[in-house]
Amino acid sequence: MTAPRPDPRNDHARPRLILGSASPRRLDLLAQIGIVPDEVRSANIDETPLKGELARDYVRRIALAKAQAFHLAPSEVLLCADTTVAVGRRILGKPGSRAEAADFMRLMSGRRHRVLTAVVLRDGDRIRDRLVETTVRMRPIAPPELEAYLDMNDWQGKAGGYAIQGAAAAFIPWIQGSFSSVVGLPLSETAAMLAACGITMKEPRS
Numbered sequence: 001m002t003a004p005r006p007d008p009r010n011d012h013a014r015p016r017l018i019l020g021s022a023s024p025r026r027l028d029l030l031a032q033i034g035i036v037p038d039e040v041r042s043a044n045i046d047e048t049p050l051k052g053e054l055a056r057d058y059v060r061r062i063a064l065a066k067a068q069a070f071h072l073a074p075s076e077v078l079l080c081a082d083t084t085v086a087v088g089r090r091i092l093g094k095p096g097s098r099a100e101a102a103d104f105m106r107l108m109s110g111r112r113h114r115v116l117t118a119v120v121l122r123d124g125d126r127i128r129d130r131l132v133e134t135t136v137r138m139r140p141i142a143p144p145e146l147e148a149y150l151d152m153n154d155w156q157g158k159a160g161g162y163a164i165q166g167a168a169a170a171f172i173p174w175i176q177g178s179f180s181s182v183v184g185l186p187l188s189e190t191a192a193m194l195a196a197c198g199i200t201m202k203e204p205r206s
């Protein structure tokens, strides 16, 4: 009997990619650039901002905390991220209720805010991280529109209580920065970080 020929598509030197995120958006965004994690894990992190903490310090601290929450085997590379919304110095996380989502949307209505995403890649003891900031403008939202929007439940599980990739797109005429970063993972920056660890698009199977 002859030994099976090795499949040239199996690159055993390539590290296993672990996505440390419960966000379905992050998995979809990776798939968009042809990256399929070998495994998805999630951890519960206390995401309470510290008193007076700046949004950029906060989002980086939380992404790093997520990246430290997992045990990794030597062949594994871990990707984690955190996305938050900042209006002036106020940090808006994921709203805990419809009423809080309404407060957030009223605060953002008719003005600009920032969306920050910190990406962390952990490869053994080595940590690579990037912070990407995007400015988003929301047009004024009338009270009946806000009620209709909240009825759609799109606010649940989203920083700031909205999803630019969802119904709230109707309120957003302009952004400056990275669309994918607002959705949860800046793709250009993430692809570069992964490539530095030897993780690139999977070859298409014929």
Ligand SMILES: Cc1cn([C@H]2C[C@H](O)[C@@H](COP(=O)(O)OP(=O)(O)OP(=O)(O)O)O2)c(=O)[nH]c1=O
Binding pocket: 020, 021, 022, 023, 024, 025, 042, 043, 081, 082, 083, 084, 085, 094, 115, 157, 158, 159, 160, 162, 163, 164, 165, 182, 183, 184
């Ligand atoms: C502003 C904005 C946020 N979001 C989402 C991205 C993130 O999933 C979420 C912010 O919460 P995160 O804490 O960054 O992520 P998560 O709780 O969904 O998942 P995990 O912590 O396990 O990685 O908000 C959108 O989908 N669209 C948007 O326009």
